Amino acid sequence: MSMRVTEASNYNEKRNSIAFDYIEYFEKLGYLVQLIPNNSKNINNYFDKEVKVVVLTGGNNVNPKLYKSEDKLTDVYIQRDITEKKLLKKAIKKDISVLGICRGFHFINIYYSGKITHNIKNHVNKNHKLISKKELLNSKKTNSFHNQGVSSDDLAKDLQVLAKSEDGFIEAFRYKKNKVLALQWHPERQNKKYDKKLIKRFLKGRI
Secondary structure (H helix, E strand, O other): OEOEEEEOOOOOOEEEEOOHHHHHHHHHOOOOOOOEOOOOOOHHHHHOOOOOEEEEOOOOEOOHHHHOOOOOOOOEOHHHHHHHHHHHHHHHHOOOEEEEEOHHHHHHHHHOOOOOEOOOOOOEOOOEEEEOOOOOOOOOEEOOEOOOEOOOOOOOOOOEEEEEEOOOOEEEEEEHHHOEEEEOOOHHHOOOHHHHHHHHHHHOOOO
16 A cells, blocks of 8 residues: 655655554455555565555645646655555556555556546536436445546546536446546545445456
């Protein structure tokens, strides 16, 4: 599981951090969580043990230079971009499932040559309804905590939409070939049965 980069308020130092919610959520799903620091030089070694899923978590913005945008964003850390690219490449090579959450959703789209729309409205601290051809997701209420989003024009061509918001932004997609699922919302911040069913079905190759 990847981690956010934060800066200590009283010290001149960067820190790897993760919300308690992620640990508690995935342990309840039956997984032993291994955290991957952004400054590790030994990413490959984390794959020496059996890995069932790589989770790219939320927090921080992806560097706009990675998708050829001239816009300037704050809360950008190249160390995290480098680490998550290594994790994603290694997981794909080893045929390990990848789940992207919020920022992880953005990063996966960019990895497959997609883009991001900046400063979207009505998606921060808002709950909204999903629109989907999947019965499991259609009309379900979900949380939303993102300033950046993925429109239909932004989505990488090899990715398949699973759900959208009512205003047309993509909320979930997959890349079936490489066992990749990405969610714009935060399942770990809500106690929803459909999230757990979706993740379990995905890890069993059933979506």
